[in-house]
Every structure is written in C-alpha cells, then in structure tokens.
Amino acid sequence: MKKVITYGTFDTLHFGHIRLLERAKSLGDYLIVGLSTDKFNAGKGKTSHFNYAERKAFLEAIRYVDEVIPEEDWEQKSRDVVAHEIDTFTMGDDWAGEFDFLAEFCDVHYLSRTPAISSTLIKANMTKP
Numbered sequence: 581m582k583k584v585i586t587y588g589t590f591d592t593l594h595f596g597h598i599r600l601l602e603r604a605k606s607l608g609d610y611l612i613v614g615l616s617t618d619k620f621n622a623g624k625g626k627t628s629h630f631n632y633a634e635r636k637a638f639l640e641a642i643r644y645v646d647e648v649i650p651e652e653d654w655e656q657k658s659r660d661v662v663a664h665e666i667d668t669f670t671m672g673d674d675w676a677g678e679f680d681f682l683a684e685f686c687d688v689h690y691l692s693r694t695p696a697i698s699s700t701l702i703k704a705n706m707t708k709p
C-alpha cells in the first residue's frame with residue numbers, strides 16, 4: 581500500500597482544496613492529512629473560521645482522505661513520514677522547495693495550486709450571520 585501525506589489548515593473548504601486532495605490521493609492508495617490545530621494556526625498567524633474539530637469533520641467526509649492527524653508544529657513532518665511509513669509527501673506548489681529536506685525519507689511532490697480561490701477570499705466575502 582502506497583501512503584501519501586499532505587498538510588494544511590483547510591479552512592472554509594473549497595474546490596482548490598478538493599482538487600489538491602484528489603491529486604494527492606492519486607499519488608498512492610492511502611492519504612493522510614496533517615491538519616493544522618487551532619494553536620498551530622495561531623503560531624502561523626492564521627485564524628480559521630472553523631475550529632479544528634469542524635475542519636477535521638469536513639476533511640473526513642471527503643472520499644480521498646483516509647486519515648486526519650493533528651499538525652502541531654513545523655518539525656513534525658519528518659517524524660510523521662517515518663512513523664506512518666509514508667512513500668510520498670505532497671503539497672501545493674505555493675510551498676515548492678520548502679520541504680525538499682523530506683526527500684531523505686520519502687518522495688517529495690509539489691502539485692499546482694488552483695488559481696483564483698482561497699480561504700482568505702471566501703472569508704473576505706462572507707457576511708457575518
């Protein structure tokens with residue numbers, strides 16, 4: 581079984597995320613998503629509209645996603661790749677080059693980012709209930 585891992589906040593889930601997850605899954609047979617915790621997001625200077633539990637539930641409803649684990653710090657990726665016996669690490673190419681060090685442990689593959697859609701755009705256009 582070929583295992584793939586990717587990471588992100590996945591707030592206000594949109595088709596850019598879905599396309600990323602679909603292509604990530606196509607790189608293997610089992611896809612793990614390292615989902616940024618609310619605390620880690622704060623460290624990234626990001627606030628998400630939906631909390632970790634909500635974002636995790638949304639991801640688990642997607643057929644391409646097999647497992648969701650918490651992303652709590654920047655250093656955990658190499659530990660996760662070893663612990664989960666990952667074959668391929670993948671991210672959108674807005675991160676191209678940032679994680680090449682993982683090539684010591686697994687294949688590293690950047691996927692093209694979907695243009696013209698982002699959580700930031702969606703949140704900027706959301707009306708407060």
Ligand code: C2G
Nearest residue numbers: 587588589590591596597600671672673693694697
């Ligand atoms: N993405 C995409 N197209 C978009 C928006 C996002 O392909 N229009 C991809 C990103 O490239 C990333 C994934 O979807 O691979 C998740 O995006 P974010 O939730 O914005 O993730 P980010 O905040 O960049 O956190 O350790 C890595 C970080 O957790 C990544």
